[in-house]
Amino acid sequence: MREFSIVGKSVAKVDALPLVLGKPLFTDDIELKGMLHARILWSSYAHAKIRNIDTSAAEALTGVRAVLCYKNVPRVIHTEAGQSWPEASPYDTVLFDNKVRYVGDRVAVVAAESEEIATRALGLIKVDYEPLPAILDPEMAMDEDAPVIHDEPDCRYLIPVFYDPKHNHLAHIDLDVGDFERGIKEADFVTEHKFKTHYEQHCALEPHTCICYFDPTGRLVIRTSTQVPFHVRRIVAQCLQIPERMISVIKPRVGGGFGSKQEVVIEHVCAALTMRTTRPVRLAYTREEVFVSSRTRHPMVMWAKAGVKKDGALSAIYLRVLSNAGPYGSHGMTVLSNTCAKALPLYRCDNIKWIGDTVYTNLLRGGAYRGYGVTQASFPMGVMMDEMANAIGMDPVDFWKMNTIRKGDTSPIFTALSETGRGVEMIVESCSLPECIEKGAEIFGWKEKRKRYKYQPDGPIKLGVGMSCIVQGGTVPLVDMAAASAKMNEDGSFNLLVGAADIGTGADTVLAQIFAETLSIPIDDVILHSTDTDITPYDKGAYASSTTYLSGMAVLKTAEKIKEQILRVAADMIGEPEGDLVVKNKAVVSSKSGKVLQFSQIIRSALYNRNQFQIAATASSLSKVPPQTFAAHFAEVAVDTETGQVKVISYVAAVDCGTAINPKLAEGQAEGAIVNGISYALTEEFFFDNVGRTLNPSFESYKIFSALDIPKIRVILVPSFEPTGPYGAKTLGEVNINGPLPTISNAISQAVGVRLCETPFTPERVLKALKGK
Amino acid sequence: MKKEIEFTINGEKRKLAVNTKDLLLDVIRKDLGLTGTKYACGTGECGACTILMEEKPVLSCLMLAVMADKKNITTIEGIGTDKNPHPLQEAFVQAGAVQCGYCTPGMVLSAKALLDKNPNPTEVDIKRAIGGHLCRCTGYVKIIEAIQLAAKRMRR
Numbered sequence: 001m002r003e004f005s006i007v008g009k010s011v012a013k014v015d016a017l018p019l020v021l022g023k024p025l026f027t028d029d030i031e032l033k034g035m036l037h038a039r040i041l042w043s044s045y046a047h048a049k050i051r052n053i054d055t056s057a058a059e060a061l062t063g064v065r066a067v068l069c070y071k072n073v074p075r076v077i078h079t080e081a082g083q084s085w086p087e088a089s090p091y092d093t094v095l096f097d098n099k100v101r102y103v104g105d106r107v108a109v110v111a112a113e114s115e116e117i118a119t120r121a122l123g124l125i126k127v128d129y130e131p132l133p134a135i136l137d138p139e140m141a142m143d144e145d146a147p148v149i150h151d152e153p154d155c156r157y158l159i160p161v162f163y164d165p166k167h168n169h170l171a172h173i174d175l176d177v178g179d180f181e182r183g184i185k186e187a188d189f190v191t192e193h194k195f196k197t198h199y200e201q202h203c204a205l206e207p208h209t210c211i212c213y214f215d216p217t218g219r220l221v222i223r224t225s226t227q228v229p230f231h232v233r234r235i236v237a238q239c240l241q242i243p244e245r246m247i248s249v250i251k252p253r254v255g256g257g258f259g260s261k262q263e264v265v266i267e268h269v270c271a272a273l274t275m276r277t278t279r280p281v282r283l284a285y286t287r288e289e290v291f292v293s294s295r296t297r298h299p300m301v302m303w304a305k306a307g308v309k310k311d312g313a314l315s316a317i318y319l320r321v322l323s324n325a326g327p328y329g330s331h332g333m334t335v336l337s338n339t340c341a342k343a344l345p346l347y348r349c350d351n352i353k354w355i356g357d358t359v360y361t362n363l364l365r366g367g368a369y370r371g372y373g374v375t376q377a378s379f380p381m382g383v384m385m386d387e388m389a390n391a392i393g394m395d396p397v398d399f400w401k402m403n404t405i406r407k408g409d410t411s412p413i414f415t416a417l418s419e420t421g422r423g424v425e426m427i428v429e430s431c432s433l434p435e436c437i438e439k440g441a442e443i444f445g446w447k448e449k450r451k452r453y454k455y456q457p458d459g460p461i462k463l464g465v466g467m468s469c470i471v472q473g474g475t476v477p478l479v480d481m482a483a484a485s486a487k488m489n490e491d492g493s494f495n496l497l498v499g500a501a502d503i504g505t506g507a508d509t510v511l512a513q514i515f516a517e518t519l520s521i522p523i524d525d526v527i528l529h530s531t532d533t534d535i536t537p538y539d540k541g542a543y544a545s546s547t548t549y550l551s552g553m554a555v556l557k558t559a560e561k562i563k564e565q566i567l568r569v570a571a572d573m574i575g576e577p578e579g580d581l582v583v584k585n586k587a588v589v590s591s592k593s594g595k596v597l598q599f600s601q602i603i604r605s606a607l608y609n610r611n612q613f614q615i616a617a618t619a620s621s622l623s624k625v626p627p628q629t630f631a632a633h634f635a636e637v638a639v640d641t642e643t644g645q646v647k648v649i650s651y652v653a654a655v656d657c658g659t660a661i662n663p664k665l666a667e668g669q670a671e672g673a674i675v676n677g678i679s680y681a682l683t684e685e686f687f688f689d690n691v692g693r694t695l696n697p698s699f700e701s702y703k704i705f706s707a708l709d710i711p712k713i714r715v716i717l718v719p720s721f722e723p724t725g726p727y728g729a730k731t732l733g734e735v736n737i738n739g740p741l742p743t744i745s746n747a748i749s750q751a752v753g754v755r756l757c758e759t760p761f762t763p764e765r766v767l768k769a770l771k772g773k
Numbered sequence: 774m775k776k777e778i779e780f781t782i783n784g785e786k787r788k789l790a791v792n793t794k795d796l797l798l799d800v801i802r803k804d805l806g807l808t809g810t811k812y813a814c815g816t817g818e819c820g821a822c823t824i825l826m827e828e829k830p831v832l833s834c835l836m837l838a839v840m841a842d843k844k845n846i847t848t849i850e851g852i853g854t855d856k857n858p859h860p861l862q863e864a865f866v867q868a869g870a871v872q873c874g875y876c877t878p879g880m881v882l883s884a885k886a887l888l889d890k891n892p893n894p895t896e897v898d899i900k901r902a903i904g905g906h907l908c909r910c911t912g913y914v915k916i917i918e919a920i921q922l923a924a925k926r927m928r929r
Contacts, residue, residue, distance in 0.1 A: 022809020
């Protein structure tokens with residue numbers, strides 16, 4: 001494999017020093033003169049008509065500058081999902097409606113001279129609700145007598161897909177490959193379960209925060225903590241009915257996203273207040289508001305069945321998915337699609353039947369969450385693989401190796417389905433999954449531990465190991481587009497402008513590395529700017545595991561165009577053909593004459609002396625295929641049979657992300673996703689009362705892992721080379737969050753011989769399962 | 774009701790009239806403009822608002838500003854600069870312990886309090902010292918490595 005100078009090196013993250021020094025980098029770290037503070041009034045009913053709102057007392061309060069509700073804001077139906085246009089989510093949302101659809105729905109907003117006054121004003125708003133029956137169970141959403149959550153006549157999709165809001169039916173997709181019934185008949189062993197996965201909140205440490213103001217020319221500036229600056233500009237323009245040219249969106253440093261900020265959660269509300277008051281307005285969620293009124297991972301009910309032959313060949317897979325979108329449909333259909341499109345190509349199986357439905361309910365709002373449906377589907381699939389391997393007496397390591405996709409393979413699912421509709425033809429051109437399985441198993445000590453735990457120690461603590469393999473296709477093919485621009489400065493440095501949204505992932509660093517590698521310059525000579533919709537070119541944003549792959553390719557192409565211009569100028573200066581020249585160490589070197597021209601000499605000539613022009617370029621990249629990122633996960637658990645508590649002792653992940661542009665950042669992505677995944681599997685859980693109120697919207701009662709809870713974690717990067725990616729890179733953001741659910745369930749099964757098919761694996765569920773044994 | 778308080782922050786003596794109900798976090802961020810101290814939960818459950826008071830980590834979102842009277846306070850801005858970062862800040866950068874960076878200031882300050890007291894901490898000591906801090910990006914692995922790296926360098 002080719003040796004690179006900067007790619008493949010763990011250079012320090014370009015923004016790490018200012019961050020660790022505590023510099024004012026985040027949305028909320030500025031204070032504008034005359035800034036108003038906004039607070040939102042939330043619905044206290046799960047489902048109700050609003051007969052009337054009386055805002056007069058709130059408006060009369062000294063210091064209140066605006067109160068917005070359905071009465072004084074135009075009704076523009078849209079989706080808040082930050083997706084490429086036309087969005088693959090239904091238009092079922094308005095800024096303020098005369099109906100509420102969950103406890104935590106937006107009713108009104110106040111802007112006032114202080115947060116305290118705004119909060120006091122909320123208490124003065126009188127809302128006359130007419131409560132309606134609510135749907136709190138997704139399995140009852142499509143019943144004939146179920147209340148209709150979206151009875152407004154104008155809700156619709158922009159794209160031609162199934163939609164039946166009268167039955168709360170947000171999406172239906174199905175897929176048949178081969179002959180499932182025949183596959184099951186041919187099987188020597190069949191497994192079948194009903195699985196359930198639960199709600200999860202992203203818990204990005206920075207809450208949703210937005211500051212809007214008019215610049216001196218009267219354009220609206222939106223400074224916001226977002227993953228999707230360009231989608232924010234488009235959707236806010238749509239909601240406020242003003243042209244995009246009147247809006248500039250600035251994304252400063254973002255304190256984590258994980259999908260929760262792939263939406264217009266608050267920007268349109270904040271912008272509407274600035275439009276109304278002409279004043280700067282700050283709108284920032286509290287932690288409780290983040291829990292209840294931002295987004296969550298869609299909970300799913302899944303009916304799954306699979307068959308295997310004695311020789312270990314998978315003969316049939318069936319997966320029926322019922323996804324709960326909550327009250328609005330953003331990402332409801334696309335997350336559903338991915339339970340098939342991005343999860344099932346992993347398996348070498350000719351007979352696959354998949355049925356997917358998404359429904360509306362009056363519980364929390366679903367949205368994008370790292371893994372995006374693949375996390376949910378990986379659970380039943382990973383569990384069934386383990387059961388089948390054990391039933392036919394094969395080591396899961398061998399079984400997974402035998403039944404997972406390889407380099408040179410295709411899957412009928414690639415062509416049949418993508419996130420947004422029909423898929424694309426694709427052959428897997430890079431895959432080190434077999435090596436991931438082998439290396440992971442070796443480092444984990446799979447064979448020894450599996451053998452050792454066949455004989456359990458006396459006492460209440462039982463030990464077990466489990467494994468599973470996971471995949472995540474990156475990008476939405478033929479939809480996702482990213483661009484970059486660059487120009488050369490007099491000292492031979494470059495301004496690199498990317499629309500890509502670094503939300504803490506290290507994207508800026510990785511993109512700067514790709515640029516520096518292509519032009520043979522030190523990374524310090526790349527002055528990267530992301531993201532300002534006035535300055536940086538379009539990029540769809542930080543989602544679908546795509547920035548390294550897609551934005552990286554745009555950066556690579558931009559750098560190549562710049563290189564061509566540099567070589568052309570240099571050829572003219574030295575009087576030698578361009579073909580004899582190469583860039584090396586921030587200079588152009590002639591392979592014939594050995595002459596050297598520094599970049600600074602070249603750009604000075606171009607700017608001041610001969611055939612003057614600015615060396616600059618823009619390039620775009622469209623995703624043609626979804627590159628497949630793989631991983632093999634291994635977990636060792638201790639189950640306390642008296643308390644039901646599950647503790648993960650050690651965890652190994654072997655990951656194939658193609659070339660790791662920055663190995664340390666890549667490991668960090670994997671480690672973060674793994675801990676989030678384990679925390680989701682064991683402790684994180686929302687509780688609701690019988691009228692749909694969230695009972696635990698705080699870190700105190702919604703338990704995410706701290707440093708004290710983590711197991712010993714080991715991440716191994718097992719390279720492959722993806723020919724369609726920049727320097728062989730694939731994607732990495734999401735895949736590793738898909739592993740912990742099946743891997744830990746499999747380990748529990750070995751330890752105590754019970755199969756947990758409902759998440760999270762809390763002491764209560766484990767004890768209940770042990771009792772039923 | 775306003776009350777005048779006197780305190781030392783990042784080595785500088787300050788006098789300030791604050792409302793008796795003002796939170797220390799808000800005064801640090803808004804009145805003093807030290808925005809490295811972060812709000813993330815407001816209920817003392819995540820550690821993002823951690824500052825050092827008399828060299829001990831405290832949660833500024835749970836304290837009234839008047840409680841800073843006569844106290845010595847250190848925020849993230851007070852322990853290092855671009856040219857001369859604290860060894861912990863350097864180690865966080867080098868170890869890849871900074872992802873989004875939102876929890877970082879609080880983590881660094883708790884780690885500083887630990888290393889000032891215990892220059893040779895075990896992994897468990899480190900986990901305990903940052904056990905009250907939540908981070909959703911890193912999985913804590915590289916944060917622990919960074920603190921170990923800084924401890925090693927500071928011992929030299």
